[in-house]
Amino acid sequence: MTISFGHNLPWGGVNPQEYKRKAQDLRHGLAYRLHFAALGWADRHGHAAFGPGKLAALLGKDGKPLSVQSTNNAIARAKQLELVSPSSGAACLVLPTYLFQKGKGAPVPCRLHSDR
């Protein structure tokens, strides 16, 4: 897949391992941690799929997962801030193509977007 954000527009790369780490850094607000998680785990189509409870565990503190309510609130806030696509949920965070494109890698199946 060729990466293009528009004719002659420059693009760069990110280190997904660092974004996985940042997603678990409690110093950042939850909405931004979700954005970091999406960047860290996104597949070739910008989908970051998480197994049941995985995202809440990732966002939790001291080994205790974030509550379902707090996880859903954080996702709603991240959508409001356009940090993830409106189709995102706890099972899969999605990055819009104007924010994220990836040249390689296989798509990962997710529970939320079985139609893609």
Ligand SMILES: [Zn+2]
């Ligand atoms: Zn998905």
